[in-house]
Amino acid sequence: MALRREVLLKARQEAASARLDALTLPAGGGWITRAREDALTRLRAMGLPTRRDEYWKFTDPAALVAPATDSAELLGEDPDGTVFDTIDRLKIVFVDGEFDADASDDLAAEGLEITRLAEAARHDLHWARDAYGLLEAEGQAPVERPLAALNTAFATDGVLIRATGKVSRPVALHYLRKDGNADAMVHHCIKLEPGSEMTLLESGAAAARFSQVLEVDVGDGARFNHVRTQGRDHERVSNSNLFARVGEGGVLKSFTLSANGALTRNEAFITLNGRDGVAHIAGAALGDGAFHHDDTVFITHAAPACESRQVYKKVLRGGATGVFQGKILVKQPAQLTDGYQISQALLLGGDDSQFLAKPELEIYADDVKCSHGSTTGEIDPEQLFYLRSRGMPEEEASALLVLAFVAEAIEEIENPDLAEDVRTHLAGWLDRHRG
Amino acid sequence: MEETEMLEIKNLHAQLEEDPDVKILNGVNLTVEAGKVHAIMGPNGSGKSTLAYVLSGREGYEVTEGSVSLLGEDILEMEPEERAAAGMFLAFQYPVEIPGVGNMTFLRTAVNAQRKARGQEEMSSTEFLKAVRDKAKTLKIEPEMLKRPVNTGFSGGEKKRNEILQMAMLEPKMCILDETDSGLDVDAMKLVADGVNALRDANRGFLVITHYQRLLNHIVPDVVHIMSQGRIVKTGGAELALEVEENGYADILAEAK
Numbered sequence: 001m002a003l004r005r006e007v008l009l010k011a012r013q014e015a016a017s018a019r020l021d022a023l024t025l026p027a028g029g030g031w032i033t034r035a036r037e038d039a040l041t042r043l044r045a046m047g048l049p050t051r052r053d054e055y056w057k058f059t060d061p062a063a064l065v066a067p068a069t070d071s072a073e074l075l076g077e078d079p080d081g082t083v084f085d086t087i088d089r090l091k092i093v094f095v096d097g098e099f100d101a102d103a104s105d106d107l108a109a110e111g112l113e114i115t116r117l118a119e120a121a122r123h124d125l126h127w128a129r130d131a132y133g134l135l136e137a138e139g140q141a142p143v144e145r146p147l148a149a150l151n152t153a154f155a156t157d158g159v160l161i162r163a164t165g166k167v168s169r170p171v172a173l174h175y176l177r178k179d180g181n182a183d184a185m186v187h188h189c190i191k192l193e194p195g196s197e198m199t200l201l202e203s204g205a206a207a208a209r210f211s212q213v214l215e216v217d218v219g220d221g222a223r224f225n226h227v228r229t230q231g232r233d234h235e236r237v238s239n240s241n242l243f244a245r246v247g248e249g250g251v252l253k254s255f256t257l258s259a260n261g262a263l264t265r266n267e268a269f270i271t272l273n274g275r276d277g278v279a280h281i282a283g284a285a286l287g288d289g290a291f292h293h294d295d296t297v298f299i300t301h302a303a304p305a306c307e308s309r310q311v312y313k314k315v316l317r318g319g320a321t322g323v324f325q326g327k328i329l330v331k332q333p334a335q336l337t338d339g340y341q342i343s344q345a346l347l348l349g350g351d352d353s354q355f356l357a358k359p360e361l362e363i364y365a366d367d368v369k370c371s372h373g374s375t376t377g378e379i380d381p382e383q384l385f386y387l388r389s390r391g392m393p394e395e396e397a398s399a400l401l402v403l404a405f406v407a408e409a410i411e412e413i414e415n416p417d418l419a420e421d422v423r424t425h426l427a428g429w430l431d432r433h434r435g
Numbered sequence: 436m437e438e439t440e441m442l443e444i445k446n447l448h449a450q451l452e453e454d455p456d457v458k459i460l461n462g463v464n465l466t467v468e469a470g471k472v473h474a475i476m477g478p479n480g481s482g483k484s485t486l487a488y489v490l491s492g493r494e495g496y497e498v499t500e501g502s503v504s505l506l507g508e509d510i511l512e513m514e515p516e517e518r519a520a521a522g523m524f525l526a527f528q529y530p531v532e533i534p535g536v537g538n539m540t541f542l543r544t545a546v547n548a549q550r551k552a553r554g555q556e557e558m559s560s561t562e563f564l565k566a567v568r569d570k571a572k573t574l575k576i577e578p579e580m581l582k583r584p585v586n587t588g589f590s591g592g593e594k595k596r597n598e599i600l601q602m603a604m605l606e607p608k609m610c611i612l613d614e615t616d617s618g619l620d621v622d623a624m625k626l627v628a629d630g631v632n633a634l635r636d637a638n639r640g641f642l643v644i645t646h647y648q649r650l651l652n653h654i655v656p657d658v659v660h661i662m663s664q665g666r667i668v669k670t671g672g673a674e675l676a677l678e679v680e681e682n683g684y685a686d687i688l689a690e691a692k
Contacts, residue, residue, distance in 0.1 A: 381494070386531040387541075389491050390601060391519035391549035400544060404535025404584075 012047025015065050016146070019048060022067040026156045028121040031129040039133050039152035046146040055143055058323040058356045059294040063237045063263050064147060064209070071180040072208035072235035072262075083203050083229050083425045087417060089172040090114075092159060096177060097184025097207055099157050103176075111165030112198065117158035117187060128160045132189050135215040135243035139269040143298065148241040148267075151213040155187030163196040163222070170225075170418075175204035177233070182207035189215045192222035194247070199415065200224070205231035210238040218250040220274060226254040227418050229425060230261060234290065237263040242281075248274025248303070255413050256283040257422055258293055259429045265294040272299070272306035272334075282311040282412035284426065287320030287353075288433050294323035295343075301334035301365075310341040313406040316353035317433070324374070327360040334365045341372035346379065346405045348398075399430045439469040440507070441640030442490075442609050447501035449489050455497070459485045461665035462501070467609070470637040474651055475644045476676060477662035478684050483644045484528060486662075487613040491525040492518050505609055519545075520552035522608030526598040526615050533585040538597070541585045542567060542604055549605060570603040574630050592623035599630035610634070611642045616650035628653030648680035663688050 020043075025036050049061040063069070092114075093103035099116050107114040120128055133152040139145060161171065173188070184207035192198060196219065206212075218224045230238065238261065246252050258264055270279045285293040299308045314322035324343035345355030357374040379401050387397035406426065413419040442465070449460040459482045467473045477483050489496050490503060492515035503511050510518050533541070547557040558566070571581060574596050586594050595615055602610055612631065616624050631654050635641070643654055651659070651673065659675040660667045661684070668691035669675065679687065 382531050383533050385493055385515060386527070386533070387545070388515040389493075389519055389525055390541075390545035390605065391516050391552065392545055393516050393548065393552075394514070396544070396548060397516075400536055400541075401533070404533060407535035 008050070008052055009047060011050050011052065012146070013044070015048040015050060016043060016046075019065060019067050019150070023154050025153065030121045032121040032132065035129070035133045036153045039136070039149045042137060042140060043146055043149040043153060046140070046144045046149065048146050048150065055296070055325070058325070058358075059263070059265055059292065061147070061265075064211070064239050064265065069181065069183045069209035069237065072233060072237070074177065074180050075205065075233050084172055084201050084418075084421060086421060087170060087172070087201070089170045089201060091172045091174060094157065094173065094175045094186060094206075096179045096182035097157055097175070097186050097210070100176075109167065109169070109171075111163060111167040111196065112171065113162040113164070114171070115160045117160060117189075118156060120160055125160060127162055127191050128189060131191055131215065131217060132160070135217065135245055136213060136241070139241075139243045145241055145267060145269070147211060147239050148213050148243070151185050151187055151211045151241070155185040155211075155213065158187040158189070161188070161190045161198070163190070163192045163198040166195075166197040168197075168199075170199035170201045172201040172203070175202070175206035175210070177205040177207055180208060183209045185211040187213045190224070191217045192219050192224055192250075194219040195221045197223040198225070200226045201418075202228040203231075205233045205236060206238065208236065210236065212238070212240040214240070214242045216242065216244040216252065218244060218246045218252050220247040221249045222247065223251040224253070225414055226252075227413055227422065228254070228256045229422065230256065230258040230264060232259045232429065234260050234262060236261045239265040240267065242268040242270070244268070244270045244279070246270065246272050246274065246277040246279055249276045250274065251278040253280045253412060253414055254282070255409065255422070257426060258283065258285040260287060260291055261293065262290055263292045265296065267296045268298070270299045270308070272301050272308065273303055275303050275305050277303065277306040278308070279306070280309040280311070280412050282309070282409040283313070284406040284409045285312075285314045285322060286426070286429055286433075287314070287316050287322065289318040289320060291316070291320035292323070293321070294325070296323075296325040298327045298329070299339070301328070301330045301337045301339065304334055305336040306334065307338040308340070309412070310343070311409045311412055312343040313409045314345045314355060315348065315402055315406065316345055316355065317348035318353065320353045322353075322355045324355075324357045324359070326358075326372070327362065328370055328372070330363040330365050330368050330370065332364040335367045337365060337368040337370065339368070339370035342408070343374045344405070345376045346402065347376065348379070348402070399427070402430055403427060440466055441469045441505070442467040442642065443504045445502045447486075447489070447503060448499045449485065449496045450499060452495050452497045459496070459665050460489065463665065463667060465660065465667055467640040467642055469640055471657045472635065472641040472643060472654060473658045473660065474656040474676060475642065475660045475662050476646070476648070476679055479646070481662045482665040483662055484613055487525055487611050487644055490611060491515060491523060516548065516552070519605070519607075520549045524602055524605055524607030524610045526595075526602060526610065526612045528614040528617060530586045530594040530598055532587045534587045536585050538581050538583055538585050539567065542601065545601070546604055567604065570600055573633065574600055574603070575626055576600055591618035592620070592626070595619060595623065595627050596630065599627055603630065603634060608638065609640045609642070611644065613644045614646060615643070616645055616647065624650060625653055648676040651676045661687050661691075663691065
């Protein structure tokens with residue numbers, strides 16, 4: 001075993017040094033450079049993942065790790081580009097991973113302090129210097145997440161947001177892609193002070209290769225809502241890491257809609273640190289053809305009486321692959337834990353698509369309620385016949401049933417306008433992928 | 436006055452697709468005229484529900500002989516949705532639960548799909564909402580039930596009332612009710628029967644499949660057929676149902692042999 005571990009580590013470190021040779025730490029100075037150097041030290045010790053890592057058993061990280069990325073075809077008019085357009089929001093635009101001041105709204109908003117990461121070093125943001133890279137570093141155990149450390153070290157842009165009040169108008173990060181080769185790393189850090197509230201939206205194609213880290217510290221009694229759509233471009237490869245900590249009575253709700261993408265790995269590492277905390281994380285993924293989508297979730301109940309939900313729905317066709325690795329860890333003090341996890345795949349048009357699921361529970365408290373389930377299936381012929389017998393053509397009936405299948409995930413979106421917007425977006429995708 | 440033939444079934448034979456040795460319908464002959472209510476009674480396994488499924492186009496059955504026409508048009512080659520658009524409606528014995536699809540969305544999509552298929556304009560939201568609310572009210576369907584997912588978590592009575600609501604909204608020409616009374620208490624049955632009776636008119640035909648006579652006290656049929664081993668073995672008036680109620684099927688079946 002020891003020998004195998006050494007061999008693996010060596011392979012990982014070789015992968016890391018090849019990647020690091022192609023990169024230089026962004027200029028910045030001050031506290032941000034120290035945070036980056038710390039991340040670099042973490043990364044060198046871990047190396048970058050390879051296919052032989054247990055945590056990457058179902059997803060080959062090669063395209064995410066390689067020193068250079070392939071170009072990905074730029075799409076013209078993105079039919080999904082209008083998501084969230086009907087929502088009143090504070091819009092922040094990134095082009096190929098770089099903040100675009102002209103296309104963005106004024107960053108001043110009541111109850112929020114928003115700063116560009118690229119300018120953070122020039123500001124003495126006490127909260128940010130204590131936060132940037134902190135949750136990522138804490139999230140490296142019990143499972144290493146080296147791509148996140150790589151991001152902390154090399155991300156050139158992003159936003160730092162501190163919420164101090166209850167803010168209803170969402171902050172929307174929109175990622176535009178203009179360069180076919182763009183290889184972008186973006187890192188956001190959000191701190192919600194006790195009792196504050198905010199909603200973060202994310203949308204857009206982003207880059208040919210996109211790496212994103214989102215660190216969210218939800219203070220006592222604070223609420224964080226997160227709704228994200230990942231663009232429809234087929235050739236994109238991306239990995240994202242959400243690191244979150246939820247304080248006493250705090251609430252975190254995160255939903256992601258992914259349509260297509262050659263390779264997507266969305267990781268979430270959430271720790272419920274205070275009594276009565278709530279964390280709901282959900283995703284709907286739609287893949288047609290060369291599509292590989294991986295949701296890897298790790299939720300730790302470290303305090304009593306917290307609730308967590310993981311709801312993942314994947315619609316796969318034409319040889320697409322869906323992966324779900326989800327864990328609920330209930331530590332000894334976390335009595336009265338309520339944990340729920342469901343991952344389901346709907347395979348359309350034959351059985352050439354696949355769903356690989358690894359649900360896990362690890363429980364050290366004795367008074368807990370935890371359930372998990374995972375299913376793979378096709379459209380229920382009884383339901384399909386019922387709808388057709390009422391006059392719906394087969395394709396229309398199927399589309400309705402697919403929407404019904406993902407409904408449980410979309411229901412995790414609190415705001416009804418946002419939920420409706422996501423539903424419309426999804427229906428549009430289904431419409432284009434019929435037959 | 437000449438009667439319009441709504442549904443005409445001639446010498447219909449059907450077997451299971453998976454197992455051709457299982458022959459369920461063995462020469463059904465039946466004509467339902469517009470404006471009339473026909474009932475089919477028969478013991479379990481006589482082929483009543485299969486007849487309903489074959490008429491509505493459900494997969495799993497192979498028609499080997501015979502024909503079925505709706506208003507003179509052959510429907511056996513039609514898809515289920517085409518039959519629906521042509522005016523066929525089946526009220527299911529076991530209405531299917533569809534979690535995730537709201538009852539309103541379902542109703543509206545169905546109504547508009549049929550209109551589209553017939554080349555009619557879609558119903559506007561306001562028009563649709565008003566129609567649903569009015570019809571739901573007469574069936575004592577709470578507005579809350581309209582918001583819930585289709586049949587999901589509905590009681591037996593709610594499911595059957597929901598079937599009748601769909602029938603009322605879709606305004607079919609030929610309504611088949613498959614064991615609509617099963618699992619209903621007397622009050623629920625009466626509500627369903629009232630809903631059906633309200634839809635009786637000169638331009639609509641009904642085929643009411645039931646195991647028991649009690650439903651026919653509320654939906655009084657013009658013609659009663661007894662089915663056994665995949666055929667109609669006896670046809671009579673409403674009094675035939677009473678005969679079954681009193682003496683059971685044994686005598687009739689013996690006589691038919």
